[in-house]
Amino acid sequence: MSPPKLTKDQVQKLAFSAIGFVFLLYVYFTFFLGPLNRSRAAMLVTIRDLQSKLDGSASKNKP
């Protein structure tokens, strides 16, 4: 089975679509998923710090 022959118009559309797809991926990872992951990591670090403080104070306050 030979691949269907594409017209020039179709090739142009495919090329634009590919470029748009790459741009979309860049926007998705840079402006959506990246900041979300960063904020999540920062929150996890804060939770760990506070939890260690809480555990330390709890163990110190034990009679």
Next chain:
Amino acid sequence: MALHLNLLHEEILEHRQRQRDPLKIGMMVLAGFGAFLLLYYMFNAYRTLEIKSRLRAVERNWTKIEPEVTAAHNRVAELEGVIKTTRALDNYIENRFFWAPFLQKVSHCVPPNAQLTSLEASVLDENKGVSVSLEGVAAGREPRSVAEDLRQMLIEQLGQGYSGVKVEFKTLEDLDTIVNVGGTNMPMAHYLLAVNFNPGPMAKSAASPSPDRTRKR
């Protein structure tokens, strides 16, 4: 054999071509991939929201407990200061020099025909040693030998309790004065003794009035 005639073959071919249109297939794949990305983002957002709520709970707990923790830290610092001061005072008390046993030894060394007219003493810095200056007069047929006996006695007695005992004459001179001791006239000598010794570990056990004292912390 029956003969089949397909009069709509052109329309069927167009329909098949429309179905296999790469643009259409590509758009469908893209839409599917976009839906997957959206779902993945929503999943991550949900996890982030969950972590945020956990963070709020932890922060609430910390806000409740923080004043107590700060007060406890301050109290710990205060107690550490008190402990440090107590330890310094304890060291000072334990390393002090007891003069009473020393004076007792000196009083036992002085014979009846010798007198002390002056005594100056000081403890050197950081308990490195004790320096004493004894001044007095001795009377006897040979007043210098009486003073020498006193010196020997001091070496012997102080050597039992302290280490590095040195007793030396700074001055030893005959006096013109005659003194009557027990109905006998005797010449006199003036002496000045320099005594140096270290209040070592031997001194602590011998000199301390309360040897059982233990450091209380």
